Amino acid sequence: MSIEKALVERSNNQCELCSTTDNLSVYEVPPVTEAHSDKCIYTCQICKEQIEASTELTPTHWHCLNDSMWSQTPAVQVVAYRMLTRLAPENGWAQDALDMIYLEEDTLAWAQKALAQEDDIKHLDSNGVVLQAGDTVTLIKDLDVKGSSLVAKRGTPVRNIGLTSNPEHIEGRVDGQRIVILTKYVKK
Incomplete structure (x- = not known):
């Protein structure tokens, strides 16, 4: 089964972050060592562009993380954690959600690894x-x-x-x- 087919099935053909059904595609959650559906999420174009920092963050769009941060999928949890971390300095609701989120040790390490790398990139x-x-x-x-x-x-x-x-x-x-x-x- 292809990665996209696996993600469509897992996500019920909707963005795993905001639940929209428009302009969906596969997003590989960095760092990517090998392509696998467990290391990817199915996301809409709006979420993907803001995750990749190619457009300015729209904090109101990310209120969806209050629901998606509780996903059982580690890749979704990682993206939710990273986005809440980016939003937290200027948005109290994001800091509150970040304080509530629970990640297993290996999932938290995955989430923090890319955040550390992002800080190093200039x-x-x-x-x-x-x-x-x-x-x-x-x-x-x-x-x-x-x-x-x-x-x-x-x-x-x-x-x-x-x-x-x-x-x-x-x-x-x-x-x-x-x-x-x-x-x-x-x-x-």
């Missing part, structure tokens, strides 16, 4: 300046966009960038198209 522009999600950067070189005829011109501002798990890549919109950009070709 995205640096061509001048060595640290980039943050939501920053605006400028292209310092004409870039051919793979898979299209678009050429992103030097000097083009890229607003509201998203960070990826790879410190050499950021995501942003150029001419209405979401693309991955190497950090060495941008400046803040």
Whole structure:
């Protein structure tokens, strides 16, 4: 059985975090050593983009974690823990939920492992300046966009960038198209 089929069956064809049934896909919960349904969740596009920090967090969307944090699936618990940890500094409800969540030792170690790695990842522009999600950067070189005829011109501002798990890549919109950009070709 494929991973997606296993997740569709496990999730009853809905997002395992917010329960929506639109734009669902497989999300591998890092760190991923081998592809397996136990290391993945079935999630909607909105949740996935915010988990990957490619869009700004919408705290009201994440109230769904009050229910999904009690899932019996360790991968769902891990994502819920990580998202509550990200939300807790500015949202009292998230801190309250984080105080209530219970994870087995190995599941907690899995959740904290990626959080520690995320803290170590620094995205640096061509001048060595640290980039943050939501920053605006400028292209310092004409870039051919793979898979299209678009050429992103030097000097083009890229607003509201998203960070990826790879410190050499950021995501942003150029001419209405979401693309991955190497950090060495941008400046803040």
